[in-house]
Amino acid sequence: MEIKIVDDFDLKKIVDSGQCFRPKEIEDGVFRFIVGENILHIRKRGETIFEVDCSADEWERVWENYFDLDTNYAAIRRDIETFAAGKPYEKKLIDAANFGKGIRILRQEPFEMLISFIISQRKNIPAIRSSVERICERFGRRVGEVHLFPRVEAFTDDLTGLGLAYRKDYIKDALNKVANGMIDLKELETFSDAELVEELKLIHGVGDKIANCVALFAYHRVDRAPVDVWIKRAIDEDFNGENIFSTFGKNAGILQQYVFYHKRSNK
Secondary structure: OEEEOOOOOOHHHHHHOOOOOOOEEEEOOEEEEEEOOEEEEEEEOOOOEEEEOOOHHHHHHHHHHHOOOOOOHHHHHHHHHHHHOOOOOHHHHHHHHHHOOOOOOOOOOHHHHHHHHHHOOOOOHHHHHHHHHHHHHHHOOEEOOEEOOOOHHHOOOOOOOOOOOOHHHHHHHHHHHHHOOOOOOOHHHHOOHHHHHHHHOOOOOOOHHHHHHHHHHOOOOOOOOOOOHHHHHHHHHOOOOOOHHHHHOOOHHHHHHHHHHHHHHOO
């Protein structure tokens, strides 16, 4: 089936943006995405035309929401230009937004994001992907050529051999708190941004950065802008020590993705 997307949409940039660890380019120009039990293969066929291997119903029910297609990212980039105008870092910010054009904030599964970003501590992206895949292969249900991300009840206490090191204890605490209902990931959808972040921080090993990553990439709280090593470097080196994301406010998380992708890609 062919679908049309007229707004910013770049599959490779989305996959490489640092917000997701399972989507991948499986062959030249063909990208695979997994959400829940749904698996999508998608390739670009024209300027705004994409070929997908799902039904029209599944595209509308699952993937339009997953890719956040109701949001106008081109308009957000124009907002960034307006915000940057006349500021000392105007060129840096506009360069980052243009460089990241095509990135979208995916609406991902909360449990998968929680475990994935706990794993992300002091790991590079290839290492995170490797650990996440090992978890899926050990505990996840196989569908075709892939293993789905496991449900909480599918995990066992054996987390050895997954490249987790000290993170094993953090993941075990997260599994326990989710399994016993102390952390209700569904209920967190109703929390305010600040309440959501504080609730996630009840999990051992989850600090501000991880909690804000989960808020942004799982709960689509696009006002949240996680500060990791790359964003801290951008604040110090490019924005004269100013946290421009808190000033930008609405859609700060989208701005953060542009800056993160630009900074890391040009390291």
